[in-house]
Amino acid sequence: MRAPRQKAVIAALTFDSGIGLGARCVDGAYELLFSGLPPVMTRLRTLNFSHDGGPARETSWSVGTDGTSAFSDFPAPMARRLRAGGRVEVTVPAQDGQPAKRFVLDLPRSEHAIDETLTACGRPLSDPHDVNLVSSLPATGVAGVEGGYRWVIQPRPEFPSRALREKANTGSANLSCLVRPDGRLHDCVVETERPAGAGFGQAAIDGARRARLGPASDDSPPVAADALVSFRTNFYLAGN
Missing domain, CATH: 3.30.2420.10 (TonB)
Known part of the structure; x- marks a missing residue:
């Protein structure tokens, strides 16, 4: 989706579970976000993230104003990882009285859509450092x-x-x-x-x-x- 007035280019997916996943460039700022997560009252949260059967990695996210969305601290590397599609497993640790939850998301290949968002924000389409980040x-x-x-x-x-x-x-x-x-x-x-x-x-x-x-x-x-x-x-x- 393109929104010229907002200087925005957005690639988004919505799943039956209620989870949404989006990569977007808005007025030069790049973001990758999950929506529909269990609500929290904190400013930061941790999500355990695994892609295509790889090891689960602890990733850091900033919490949106509604408490149910989370913005990646390192959006471009993660977007580049997701552009080829595959199975993503996201585990939400227990927090604020909420039990732990696990979501399994099957992503389609989306090089073109994600590449448009990266290019709009001047982010490279590949970076050899991503694997070590x-x-x-x-x-x-x-x-x-x-x-x-x-x-x-x-x-x-x-x-x-x-x-x-x-x-x-x-x-x-x-x-x-x-x-x-x-x-x-x-x-x-x-x-x-x-x-x-x-x-x-x-x-x-x-x-x-x-x-x-x-x-x-x-x-x-x-x-x-x-x-x-x-x-x-x-x-x-x-x-x-």
Whole structure:
């Protein structure tokens, strides 16, 4: 579906179970979302995601205002994975008193539809890094790191002036970055920023330039050159 007035290109599927799956580019912002999920009251949720019989992977999602929709923190890599179709299994962990649920979705091949959404937002149709992309580092300021690394120097981004002008008091950005042997980050890509267009993505990249990673412990292997890591940076104004 194309909506020129909204500068939107949307590829969507609806299943008998009530689940909806959509990839969309809206005014330059790329999103991949599930709808019809059990409602939650939190801002973030975890979905265990498996594609074509592969291992289940824990994926991070932002919760929509209705509590039943969820937006991928890394939409373009996931959309590229889904474009060939296949069987998707999504397990929703128990949360807020709701029991765990499992959905099995048979996706048709949809290269053309998904490619249109990617192209509309200037996202590549393939990226060799996708296979290694996992949400491996916690948000800035959160203790403990999964994936074998830890923050030696945490990202310290400045609150973007554009967000202040637009009265956006909170925001977030998810980045994927390559790592140099000395632990510094480079070639960072903004996978998502919310709200879009308020400058949080660029501010997160600027903050990441001053950050550094190290092994999780003294006994851990050194940081691998050109390892791919991903993390979320949350922005708050004092008093919010």
